[in-house]
Structure formats: C-alpha cells, structure tokens
Amino acid sequence: MKPTKNQLFKRQITLSEIGEIGQEKLQKASILIVGCGGLGSAIAVYLAASGIGKIHLVDFDTIDSSNLHRQVFYTLDDIGKPKASVLATFIKQRAPFTEVTFNNNAVTKETVFGLIDKVNVVVDGTDSLPTKYLLNDACVIKNKPLVYGSLYKFDGYVASFHLPLQNGFYSANLRDAFPEMATDIPNCETAGTLNAIVGMIATAQVNEVLKIITQIGKPLQNELLIYNSLQNSQLKMQLKPTFSKEKIQKIFDSESYFDANCEVQNSDWLISSVELKEKLSDKNLEIIAVLPNLQLPFQVHQTIPIQKFSIEKMTVDSSKTYVIVCQKGLNSYKATAILKNHFPDLNVFSLAGGIENYQ
Numbered sequence: 001m002k003p004t005k006n007q008l009f010k011r012q013i014t015l016s017e018i019g020e021i022g023q024e025k026l027q028k029a030s031i032l033i034v035g036c037g038g039l040g041s042a043i044a045v046y047l048a049a050s051g052i053g054k055i056h057l058v059d060f061d062t063i064d065s066s067n068l069h070r071q072v073f074y075t076l077d078d079i080g081k082p083k084a085s086v087l088a089t090f091i092k093q094r095a096p097f098t099e100v101t102f103n104n105n106a107v108t109k110e111t112v113f114g115l116i117d118k119v120n121v122v123v124d125g126t127d128s129l130p131t132k133y134l135l136n137d138a139c140v141i142k143n144k145p146l147v148y149g150s151l152y153k154f155d156g157y158v159a160s161f162h163l164p165l166q167n168g169f170y171s172a173n174l175r176d177a178f179p180e181m182a183t184d185i186p187n188c189e190t191a192g193t194l195n196a197i198v199g200m201i202a203t204a205q206v207n208e209v210l211k212i213i214t215q216i217g218k219p220l221q222n223e224l225l226i227y228n229s230l231q232n233s234q235l236k237m238q239l240k241p242t243f244s245k246e247k248i249q250k251i252f253d254s255e256s257y258f259d260a261n262c263e264v265q266n267s268d269w270l271i272s273s274v275e276l277k278e279k280l281s282d283k284n285l286e287i288i289a290v291l292p293n294l295q296l297p298f299q300v301h302q303t304i305p306i307q308k309f310s311i312e313k314m315t316v317d318s319s320k321t322y323v324i325v326c327q328k329g330l331n332s333y334k335a336t337a338i339l340k341n342h343f344p345d346l347n348v349f350s351l352a353g354g355i356e357n358y359q
Contacts, residue, residue: 002096009051022214023051027097029213030054032119034107034135036083037061038070038193039149040125042202043209044087045073047123048095050210055091055098058115059084060106064328066356070195107131109257112138121209123147125202130259133181136161136174137252140245145212148174149205151193154230156201159239160208160219171221172239175248197229269336271323271349273358284320290335291326294355306331311342322348329354 005023006013013023029052033044036059044055063071063078063086071083078086084102091100107115112134116122122144124135132150139146140162150157161173204225211217224237271279279285280298287298290306304314306326322339324332329352336350351358 005051005097008097012050017216018214022216025214026051026210027053029121030056030119031121031123031209032056032058032115033123033125034058034115034131035125035127036087037067037125037127038195038198039127039151039202039205040123041071041073041083041087042199043123043125043149043205044091044100045094046203046206047209048091048098048100050206051095052098052209052213054119055100056115056119057084057088057100057102058105058107059087059102060104064356066328070193070198072195072199106259107134109134109252109255113142116142116144119144121145121147121212123205123209124149125205127151128259129181130257133174133255134257137248137255140170140173140243140248141252143170146173147205147208147212149201151198151201153192154194154197154228156197156204156227156229157224158201158204158208158220158227159224160212160221163212163219163221165221170241172241173243173248175243175251176239176241177224177237179243194229197227200227200229265329265333265350265352269333269340269348269350270329270352272352276323276351276358279321279323282321285323286317286320287323287325288335289325290331294325294327296325296355297358300325304335306335309335309338311338316343316346318343318346320347322346323351324348325351325355327354327356329357 009023012018013020031047031052033040036057044057048055061083063074063081063083065079068074073090082104084104088100088102116138122135122139124132126132136146145163146161148159148161163171165171208219211219222239227234287300289300289303290309292303292305324335326332329350333350336348339346339348
C-alpha cells in the first residue's frame, strides 16, 4: 500500500518551522548530487526520505567491496554494478514521491552547465579535488548554491557556498577557503577514512540542503565547519568573499579540471592479473607500487607513493617492462599515464582492477 504524503512526512510536517508550506517547498525542489559514494549515497537517500521532489544522481564509478564499509546503502550483491543506477533503484523503492534520475558518466567541463542549469541546489559528494573545483566554479558562474562536503581520515568539512545575500551579493565559495587546488592531498583510497565521519558529514550536508530549500535556520554561509571525530571537536573557519564571478570565469576558461581517476582507462595501458602472472619470472619486469603497505602476493621492486610520483625522481630503463600496482587500479593508472605522457614508447602498464581484484 502506498502511503500518503501526510503519512510519510508526518513527523517532519509536525515541526512548526517546516509545516505544510515547508514540506511543499521540499516537494518542488530539484537537487543535483554529484558522487554516489559514502557521502553522496547517504545524502541522496536522506534527501529523498525528506520529500525532495526531484533528485538527479551522477557517478561514473561501480560498486567495489572496499566501498561497503562506508557506503551502507549498497549490498554484496551490488558489487560491480554502477553506483548511480543501483542507488536510483533503491530510492525509487524507498521514496514514492521523489522522481529520481541518474547519469553514469563523469562530470566534465563540457557537461557541467547542462547538469546544474535546472536544479535548485548542487551537492558535492565527490572525493575528487578537480571535480570539486569544477562544481564550485560552475555554480559561481551560474549563481547556483553548492553544498560542499569533504573528508580526510577522521576530519570532515561542510559548507554552503555561493548563497544569495540580502544585499544582492553572494556568500563565499570554495576558492575563498582554498584559492588553489592542492596536488598533494590523498583521497579515501590512499589515506583511509572511518565510516562514522562519512555518515556525519553526509547528514550535515543534508541538513544544509533542507535549510536552504525551506529557508529556515542559519546555513553555513561565509564559514567552513571542520569536525574531528576522534576528539569530538569542531571549529568554524570564517570566510570572506574575494573571488568574483569574473575572476572565476577566467579560471574556468583556462582550467581543464582533469582527474585521471575519473578518466575512462585506455585498455592498451592495462595488464590483467592473468597476464601479470605469466610475466612474474621475467627478469626485465619491474613492478612499482604507488601505495605503501599493500598486501601483495608478489614482490615489488620499489614503492613510490602516488603523492611523490615524479618523472624527475625516476631512472627509466627502456629495455624493461614496468607494471604499476595499487589497491583499486586508479592511482596506478594515474602513474602509468604520467610515464606514458613523458615516454610514449615505454612498456608500462597499470594492473587492471588493482590488487583487490588480483586472482
């Protein structure tokens, strides 16, 4: 039996700050969620359960066993399936008054405006710095609110960027907090993360979206909330709007926002576990790990963390075949691309699927 809206959202409508009017605002709202991993999957389910009318999901990735400890709306049976489509199916079964659509492609500079044009709020659930800056810059250019979330080990970060102010101006954006994109910050695969902080930051982002749509409370505008789960401590970093739309437009015109982790991998640069096993006895084979402390079924010749992977620090032998390995095959592919771009004729391959899929 399909419940009525009043039955489904009774406890929320009971809140005097929400009421029937606030619930109707949620029903009319359209939200874009980019990234359907630990943050994005929880954000999507909670927003749908709150009564958001339209949700569009975007994620290029598939579900992996290493995701499940923090991406709790996926099951063992979902491994290998596209995140966005699996999440959309779950929401349809859970939220009868939410229209959910999805896109299994990575967000790019060419597609971002088409994605954000018709939504009320954009939510960043990614772990890709280039994508975070792409979303931020596009939202500033198109005057869209961006609810930002980010994770690093036991720390979480939340902010509502580029909200309209009463004076006709807009609140601070990501570049007011971090003007330039850092190149040495590892993602969850490299640094690790605790599942509790993932859920906490996701629900904090949900809270921001609900406040923005219903226009109640005080959103995190002109400030970045930083929460540490080990100490249960939090602070708010105050921000000042300094990056104008014109300045960000110039950055957007010149920036590529390229992220190798979101790239469709070139099959010519990949080696399967079966092919690697056949080559392990080859004296001209050199295996390089780009993540430390990997549990490996074979010996590697050297370990170069992806953050320190640099052509200038390597001695390349053109007579050798190089195989780069990591946990999931993303950072190894990034390192392979770096080598291929500098040495096109070098025999270098990334282990497809990483060590966790080595059979």
